[in-house]
Amino acid sequence: MPARLDHTIMHSTDSAVSAHFLTDLLGAPEPKPQGPFVAVPVEGGLTIDYADFIVEPDHIVLQHLAFLVSEEEFDQIYSRVQGRELPYWSEPGHEGPQQLNHRSGGRGLYVDDPDGHAIEFLTVSETQAS
Template sequence: MVPSRNNRESAEFFANLLGFEIGEEWGPFVPVETSNGVRLDFATVPDEDRKLQHYCFLIPEDDFDAFFLRLKESGVTYHADPMGKQVGEINHNHGGRGVYFLDPGGNGIEVITQPYEPERKRPASW
């Protein structure tokens, strides 16, 4: 479950930004399924019950430019570091590219093109 201020708004934000599809709403959840079959269920949670979460998405290098263009067009403030000191920049950690930002629910989002462990190999197909 992904806690949100507004489940529909957050699900649409993720789906549009990362190129995913929104599923049919069921109960308190608006589901978004990722390309590798992981489903994120967005739920509206009162502010006092919501705690900052961190979600990291590993995307293929070839998909980063399109994702990054959508991020910039969204008007969301992004930065190269998790502390938010390098505003308007991306990082090049582990030979890839990455960026941090907050979703509409206040969750910390990280999108990277290389895993943290340099010795870990990415799958040949996504």
Template sequence: MPARFNHTIIASRDAAEMAAFYRDLLEAEEAPSWGPFLNLQIADGVLLQFAAPPIDFPPQHYAYLVDDDHFERAYAAIVDRGQEHWADPQRTRPGETNSEHGGRGVYLLDPSGHYLELITRPYL
């Protein structure tokens, strides 16, 4: 069987706040939680596990592929919340989306300071 992505732990200053943010933005499903983890499930059974680490953590980058309709809903929510966002990872084009790779994309920060990217077409 080829390897498939199963789960990731996303370091969180506030796991409940992070789970709520991702649930709304990604339209993720609730999943059973255990131990220090607050879990959500996205497509293909992938778990996003939110937990407070015992140490300070550097920001990470998480990119999510969504369809055009989902992108429109997510982008409308970003704008409605007045959330900072950029068309590029260098954050030189604020308040914009991009049209690279034949689709649309946007970059933003989550409540714990991780870099998120929403794209409508895969890079490859």
């Protein structure tokens, strides 16, 4: 059986704030405390576990999470991003401010979470595009 990712840990300055930021954008259920973490459940049993106790705030290494979503989910997420007047970009590295990308025939955008982690939402997986 191939390995399946069970959870990943995202370092944060405030785990509850970061977890709520993500669940709010996804329109997902409230995050749940899981031991010392605040867990955001996503498809397939995977959880994004936010931790604010492992590293000092000035030692957080920025990470990138990419979420493949349906066109309908993208519309909802995009609406939430615009409604919150969040800065977003079409490309990594903050290129294409307040623009969407259309790579592989889909749509995508990048937004930073409260700690600066890049959160990407895309409708077509670039690894599976033909």
